[in-house]
Amino acid sequence: MNATIAPRSEIEGLSVSVVVYRPDLAELESTLATLRAACQTLRATRPGWPVTLYLVDNGGLPDVRPALEALGADDVTTSILTGHGNVGYGRGHNLAIKSAKSRYHLVLNPDIDLDRDALVRAVDFFEGHPDTGLLTPWIGDENGRQQFLCRRYPTLLDLFVRGFLPGSVQRLFARRLAHYEMRDLINDRDIVWSPPIVSGCFMLFRTEVLQKLAGFDARYFLYFEDYDLSLRAHDVARVVYLPAVRVLHHGGGAARKGSAHIRMFAASAYKFFSRFGWKWL
Structure with a gap:
């Protein structure tokens, strides 16, 4: 890190971007409902704070008008960005990031359920730690078990074992995967500073940091x-892992989504390692 980021006191509020492509309707409605509840808690401590939801339609957006109307009843402004086609996950979020005028911006998956206190705890932490630019939460699965989605820098072997081998074979690499997933540091109690890599399913940024990085x-x-x-x-x-902020994640890995996702995973892995450096074993 080579810069200290101070909050811009004249800018308030939260913006949220959710990119969807043929989403599961029940999961998306649950995400929006829990986002609404978390915004209600946030507003209780920060009355009048503007909150804007950017729902980015990469294709196949179902009818979620009741959920959006419920958000509107709590003064959450909703902007649906559509008509651009399936431009991909990152480019979809960038459409919202470029427009954001908030103090904080949340990159959120449409398969995440937020704890009611998630946003207020996160914002409280940001405002007490002005050098923090990116926050990642405790993430649980559908059964409430912790998912270890903070990462050390991966090797190709790590990615292959974790993404494509069955659980019975993965057990042979348990120590290796535990190191990759930072299980020696990540738990449900301790704040961890500077995890190298965090999950894109919930990334809460100081907006000026995110825009400085160009998304x-x-x-x-x-x-x-x-x-x-x-x-x-x-x-x-x-960058900080803050377990007091809690969410549940309903997503799955690339291998469970079919051959097209495996090809996209491999293509993106090649681009990543070509940029940051190859590690094989």
């Missing part, structure tokens, strides 16, 4: 754009 690298269509952005974020601000 996601548009060369990635899907996968590894969060790895790339995480590594670049360390150059301009501090």
Whole structure:
């Protein structure tokens, strides 16, 4: 890190971008409902704070008008960005990031459920630590078990084992995967500074940091754009894992989504390692 980031006191509020492509309707509605509840808690401590949701339609957006109307009833402004086609995950978020005029910006997956206190705890931490630019939460699965989505820099073997081998075989690499997933440091209690890589399913930024980085690298269509952005974020601000902020994640890995996702994963991995350096074993 080579810069200290101070909050811009004249700018308030939160913006959120959610990129969708043929999303699961029930999961998306749950995400929007829990976002609404988290915004209600945030507003209780910061009355009048503007909150804007950018719903980026890369294709196949279902009818979520009731959920958006519920957000509007709580004074959450919603902007649907559509008509641009399936431009990819990172480029979709960039459409919103370029427009954001908030103090904080949340990059959010449409398969995340937020704890009611998630946003207020995150913002409180940011405002008490002005050098923090990116925050990642405790992330649980559908059964409430912790997902270890902070990462050390990967090798090709790490990615192959974790992404494509069955669980029975992965157990043979348990120590290696535990190191890659930072299980020696990441838990449900301790704040961890400077995890090298954090998950793109929930990335809460100080907006000026995110815009200074020009958002996601548009060369990635899907996968590894969060790895790339995480590594670049360390150059301009501090990154923190804060387990007091909690979310649940319903997503799955590339191998479980079919051959097209495997090809996209491989293409993005090549771009990532070509930029940041190859590690094989």
